[in-house]
Amino acid sequence: MPVLSTATLPDTALIAAGEARDLPPGGRKLVFAPGGESILLLNVEGEFYALENSCPHAGASMASGSCEAHVLRCPAHGLQFNIKNGQCTASPGLLIPMYETLILDGKLWLRPPFKA
Ligand code: FES
Numbered sequence: 001m002p003v004l005s006t007a008t009l010p011d012t013a014l015i016a017a018g019e020a021r022d023l024p025p026g027g028r029k030l031v032f033a034p035g036g037e038s039i040l041l042l043n044v045e046g047e048f049y050a051l052e053n054s055c056p057h058a059g060a061s062m063a064s065g066s067c068e069a070h071v072l073r074c075p076a077h078g079l080q081f082n083i084k085n086g087q088c089t090a091s092p093g094l095l096i097p098m099y100e101t102l103i104l105d106g107k108l109w110l111r112p113p114f115k116a
Contacts, residue, residue: 015099017041017108020048030063031110038063039099039110042083044070049083050099050110057094 017031017039028042030053038053040062051072053061060076067073071080071089080089081096088094100111 014102014109014111015039017050017101017110020103020106020108023048023108028063028067033110033112041101041108041110042067042072044083048101048103048108050101051081051083051086052097052099052113054096055079056088056096062096 015031015033018029023029023041023043025043025046028040031039031041031050033039038061039050040053041048041050044067051062053063055062055074055076057074057077057079060074062072062074062081065073065075067083070083072083073080079091079094081087081094082089086096086098097113099113102109102111
């Protein structure tokens with residue numbers, strides 16, 4: 001996860017996600033993009049991961065899914081996703097779009113995935 005220097009100002013596409021210290025290892029929270037999109041932000045073993053809060057199978061919220069060893073389980077039907085790349089462990093064609101996580105002066109920022 002990149003840590004930005006104070007000389008590197010966030011670009012306008014970045015989404016503010018609060019203070020990094022407020023989300024300890026094992027923590028998670030929802031962040032809402034200016035357009036209203038829901039993003040699930042997790043701290044797993046000190047690393048931050050952010051993904052679209054919508055399962056690509058049928059659109060369920062992933063927010064209450066269990067997470068073990070970087071694998072997040074969809075609470076609706078049980079599909080599991082690697083939170084490092086968003087890929088479904090059973091069906092590699094199913095992907096959850098990931099947001100890049102950045103830290104600037106202790107604050108978390110999320111960069112949306114590129115959409116063509
Ligand atoms: S909606 Fe997530 S597995 Fe079906």
